[in-house]
Each structure stands twice: as C-alpha cells, then as structure tokens.
Amino acid sequence: xxxxxxxVTLDSAAGGGTVAPDxxxxxxxxxxxxxxxxxxxxxxxxxxxxxxxxxxxxxEAVESAKKPETRQRRIQGVITRLS
Numbered sequence: 001x002x003x004x005x006x007x008v009t010l011d012s013a014a015g016g017g018t019v020a021p022d023x024x025x026x027x028x029x030x031x032x033x034x035x036x037x038x039x040x041x042x043x044x045x046x047x048x049x050x051x052x053x054x055x056x057x058x059x060e061a062v063e064s065a066k067k068p069e070t071r072q073r074r075i076q077g078v079i080t081r082l083s
Contacts, residue, residue, distance in 0.1 A: 026052035034062050037075050043082040 030038070038047050047055070058078050065071035 028052065028055040028059055030059060031062060033071070034059065034075050034078065037079055038082070041079045041083065043079065046082045 038044050050058075062071055062074045062078065065074055
C-alpha cells in the first residue's frame with residue numbers, strides 16, 4: 001500500500017493537487033471466533049507482530065468463508081501459520 005494519501009483538488013485548471021503523508025494507524029478488527037482461537041492457542045504476540053496487510057488478508061480469508069466448516073478450517077490455518 002502506498003504510504004501517501006493523494007488528496008486531489010480539482011479547483012485549478014491545471015488539476016493541481018496536494019500530497020500528504022498518510023500516517024493514520026492501521027487497525028484490523030478481528031472476528032470473535034478468530035480472536036478466541038488466537039488467544040486460546042497462545043499466539044497473540046505473533047499475530048500482533050504481523051503487518052497490517054497480513055492481518056487483513058487473514059481476516060478477509062476467514063470472513064469470506066461461506067460454510068462454517070470452511071471458516072473453521074481457515075481459522076485453523078491461521079493458527080498453524082502463527083505457531
């Protein structure tokens with residue numbers, strides 16, 4: 001992800017814009033079942049050390065599961081990778 005936030009203003013005929021650093025904190029909200037599994041497995045410290053992108057990818061994989069069995073399998077995969 002690009003660390004800059006492009007705030008383009010179309011006020012001028014030249015299309016001038018401003019570029020400002022995007023220093024907002026990146027926070028991934030864990031689903032309750034994934035959070036419980038991470039805590040139960042004792043790998044919270046490893047989860048917290050993952051980059052924002054890796055945390056987001058793991059959460060998206062878990063949340064995109066259509067069947068409960070798939071969701072559980074993906075949660076187990078996250079735990080296995082963190083162990």
